[in-house]
Amino acid sequence: MLKPSFKxxxxxxxxxxxxKVWSGTHYSIYKELCKxxxxxxxxxFQPKFQIWLSKIxxxxxxxxxxxxxxxxxxIYISKGYAAxxxxxxxxxTYDLIVAPAASCEIAFIETKTPIxxxxxxxxxxxxxxxxxxxRLRQKSIEEGNQIEKLALQKxxxxxxxxxxxxxxxxxxxGSIEDKVHVLPFGANLETIPTQLEIKFDIPDKWKILFVAVYWEDKGGDRAYACFKELKDKGYPVEFSVLGCKVPEKYNDPDIKIxxxxxxxxxxxxxxxxxIFKTHHFLILPTRFDCTPxxxxEASAFGLPSFIARTGGIEGHLKDGVNGFTIxxxxTGSEYAENIEQFINHPEKYVQLRTKSRKLYEEELNWDHWRKQIEKIISS
Known part of the structure; x- marks a missing residue:
């Protein structure tokens, strides 16, 4: 049990x-900590001179x-943060230091407060x-690993x-396993519908959503290939691209930017x-990701995700529950095949949407994250 004046x-x-920072994750963590x-x-804070010199x-x-x-x-930048x-x-005086995505910031700090x-x-x-x-220099690799190790040790x-x-x-x-906890993040949206507000109707046109800041980084070419394969087979599909520019060669009247x-x-x-409410599948053939x-956010709306099997994707996506890893x-065909089976079997699609929303309610929300954090720091 934490004391009432826990700082x-x-x-x-x-x-x-x-x-805008870290896809809104900093903001969500901050809000939950305030509870x-x-x-x-x-x-x-940024050590501006050190960063300027380091860029040169x-x-x-x-x-x-x-x-x-x-x-x-x-190390040069990290010590600038530490100062x-x-x-x-x-x-x-604080009871706890919370350092999200801050290995460089905490590596050289001196404190007895738990982190x-x-x-x-x-x-x-x-x-x-x-x-x-x-393409990093060896010295840079050594320093990066040293900073991460110091942060984990602290x-x-x-x-x-x-x-x-x-x-x-x-x-x-070589961290101690007992202090490492796997805990998924939540959805960085303030407008989350209730279960009753979500409709899992079968549409006349299936809308596939691709969300990215950079087309290539998130596998836009593969997402487009999936859409084209489905369209060429005669399925009524629309491809929505949110947040990035689409290269000119990817041109189709059923692309919505x-x-x-x-x-x-x-x-x-x-x-x-x-947008989440009016789409039917999320596709992300990402080339590198931790846990998007x-x-x-898609699961909160019962929107199943089809994501490349890479990085820490499986921290947020459970195969057959809130989507599938591909x-x-x-290059697009496996995505199309997976989506096709749900277009052809509407009852399975509704079941998948129901399971997606349920997983959000049970695990992929910030309320769950906060409660687990409270248990961890109280133990």
């Missing part, structure tokens, strides 16, 4: 009140060696997987969103809700 320091270089205790935000060094490294410096996972956050932490570190992927798990962590509690992330925490960094929606506004939240929040190498 939490929210430690991040980002502003958790900005819903546990008194939360003080210690950021946002990175450009020089690319020019002369063809390799990058991951300056946001560098600022140590001062903040020394000014007041709860939240991550959806370690440096090692994302190395040469995410393009921002490819943390009393480590919260990861998938078994994929947990595996890396244990195997790559929806510009990026800002979740910071009430209007933006309502638009997102309407969009799966949870072979990473598939």
């Amino acid at each position: 939490i320091a929210y430690l991040s270089s980002e502003n958790p009140k900005n819903k 546990i205790g008194d939360v003080e935000i210690l950021g946002p 060094l990175n450009q020089l490294s690319l020019i002369f060696t063809g390799k990058r410096i991951s300056y946001r996972q560098s 600022y956050f140590n001062e903040q932490l020394n000014a007041k 709860l570190y939240i991550t959806d992927g370690t440096f090692a798990s994302c190395l040469n997987y995410h393009k921002s962590l490819s 943390a009393k509690f480590v919260i990861v969103s998938s078994e994929w992330a947990k595996k890396s925490v244990l195997e790559d960094y 929806i510009p990026f929606i800002d979740k910071n506004s009430k209007g933006g939240q309502e638009k997102m809700a309407e 929040i969009v799966i949870n 072979s990473y190498t598939d």
